[in-house]
Amino acid sequence: MQTLKLRHRAVGPLKGKRNTGIVGVVASGNCEALFERTPSEKTCEVDIRTSVVGFDEVWKLVVADFVERASPGGIRVSINDGGATPDVVMLRLMQGAALMEGN
Amino acid sequence: MTGTHASNQRSSSSSAESAGSKVLDQAGMSWFLATARHRVENLFEPGSFVEFLPPSERVVSPHLDTFGLPSAFDDGVIVGRARLDGTDVLVAAQEGQFMGGTFAEVSGAKLVGLLRAARDNAELPRAVLLLLDSGGVRLQEANAGELAVAEVMRAVTEARSAGVVVVAAVGGRAGAFGGAGLTAATCSAIVVSEQGRIGVTGPEVIETNKGVEEFDSKDKALVWSVVGGRNRRLLGGADIYAEDSFDGFRKAIGEALKRASPFSLKSLRAEQKRLAKRAKRFAACEQAVDMWKELRVPDPAAIRDMDDASFIALLEKHGETSHDAR
Numbered sequence: 490m491q492t493l494k495l496r497h498r499a500v501g502p503l504k505g506k507r508n509t510g511i512v513g514v515v516a517s518g519n520c521e522a523l524f525e526r527t528p529s530e531k532t533c534e535v536d537i538r539t540s541v542v543g544f545d546e547v548w549k550l551v552v553a554d555f556v557e558r559a560s561p562g563g564i565r566v567s568i569n570d571g572g573a574t575p576d577v578v579m580l581r582l583m584q585g586a587a588l589m590e591g592n
Numbered sequence: 593m594t595g596t597h598a599s600n601q602r603s604s605s606s607s608a609e610s611a612g613s614k615v616l617d618q619a620g621m622s623w624f625l626a627t628a629r630h631r632v633e634n635l636f637e638p639g640s641f642v643e644f645l646p647p648s649e650r651v652v653s654p655h656l657d658t659f660g661l662p663s664a665f666d667d668g669v670i671v672g673r674a675r676l677d678g679t680d681v682l683v684a685a686q687e688g689q690f691m692g693g694t695f696a697e698v699s700g701a702k703l704v705g706l707l708r709a710a711r712d713n714a715e716l717p718r719a720v721l722l723l724l725d726s727g728g729v730r731l732q733e734a735n736a737g738e739l740a741v742a743e744v745m746r747a748v749t750e751a752r753s754a755g756v757v758v759v760a761a762v763g764g765r766a767g768a769f770g771g772a773g774l775t776a777a778t779c780s781a782i783v784v785s786e787q788g789r790i791g792v793t794g795p796e797v798i799e800t801n802k803g804v805e806e807f808d809s810k811d812k813a814l815v816w817s818v819v820g821g822r823n824r825r826l827l828g829g830a831d832i833y834a835e836d837s838f839d840g841f842r843k844a845i846g847e848a849l850k851r852a853s854p855f856s857l858k859s860l861r862a863e864q865k866r867l868a869k870r871a872k873r874f875a876a877c878e879q880a881v882d883m884w885k886e887l888r889v890p891d892p893a894a895i896r897d898m899d900d901a902s903f904i905a906l907l908e909k910h911g912e913t914s915h916d917a918r
Binding site for chain 2: 490509511514521523525538540569570571
């Protein structure tokens with residue numbers, strides 16, 4: 490198992506009032522992403538637990554892209570990965586952000 | 593059966609497209625395809641579901657990490673309370689996609705805890721729904737899993753003795769096998785859809801142990817004719833048949849809550865009698881179709897291809913029922 494801890498600065502806090510939310514399932518080719526609010530206004534923390542090693546760079550790129558798109562300041566995302574492809578990871582991240590924003 | 597998957601890819605109706613992110617028609621959406629979380633969030637009265645030990649508590653398996661396997665924040669079981677058409681219920685939902693929805697140390701303890709809470713606290717809802725979706729024990733934590741199954745079965749019967757109605761609902765991708773099949777059998781009533789499968793030993797396991805001549809697990813029509821929801825309901829292995837949708841399960845579970853028989857020595861004796869009669873009646877049957885013939889179903893070969901409405905109509909005349917048993 491590998492743990493990746495990525496830290497980003499977002500432009501601003503993620504909208505919405507929901508405190509926690511979870512999307513996805515730990516299944517083959519899928520992942521679950523737990524979203525929680527943190528006191529920080531602009532920091533976005535993404536912690537990833539995966540059994541598939543060697544894809545650090547891809548995770549970094551996908552998460553950086555997500556931070557740019559969603560501006561998830563004040564959010565901690567904890568991912569349990571079941572071997573999700575980058576597009577599925579991005580889908581889960583955007584889905585989680587939408588859930589927290591209450592859309 | 594081979595048409596099962598295709599028939600489930602039901603597209604959402606136009607009414608659902610009106611509201612922003614509500615892309616899916618929740619009422620008509622397939623139960624079979626939904627996740628456990630989706631089930632608990634959409635089966636009940638809106639906003640009524642409250643989760644115990646939610647994912648943010650991170651009550652995860654203490655064992656999976658040792659095997660280099662990822663954990664899930666709810667260990668594949670969601671427990672809580674909710675309201676179903678005006679009735680307060682406790683609910684547990686297994687996530688069939690995570691490790692096959694298996695019984696393990698934490699997921700088992702969540703089920704046992706919920707059932708024991710119902711048993712011991714008269715102020716809690718007097719109904720427990722088990723939305724089963726599991727292949728049985730999680731092999732990586734087999735000892736804890738087997739114990740969990742035994743504890744869950746005991747807890748179900750103890751809760752029933754205390755006057756709690758326990759309803760099992762089966763219609764997910766993993767079905768209800770192994771410990772989940774055993775658990776279902778201890779409940780007050782079983783709800784099943786066409787897609788739902790109930791058994792103890794799964795088709796692949798039978799094939800591995802007895803050979804492909806005994807049971808071909810890749811023959812989906814054969815598998816469903818034996819363990820599938822329609823056969824189970826026709827023979828009385830399940831009590832109420834649900835259409836594969838949220839509306840279908842809501843309706844069927846509501847009916848199960850009303851119809852569930854009390855748990856007593858009398859009902860156990862009736863159940864024993866019913867099972868003995870069934871074993872005798874169908875003993876000579878080689879195939880599921882033979883059993884349906886024995887039930888005097890007019891065109892038994894047509895059962896697997898008919899739609900749910902026709903099947904429900906047929907059940908009124910030919911399904912085995914069990915008013916005083918279970």
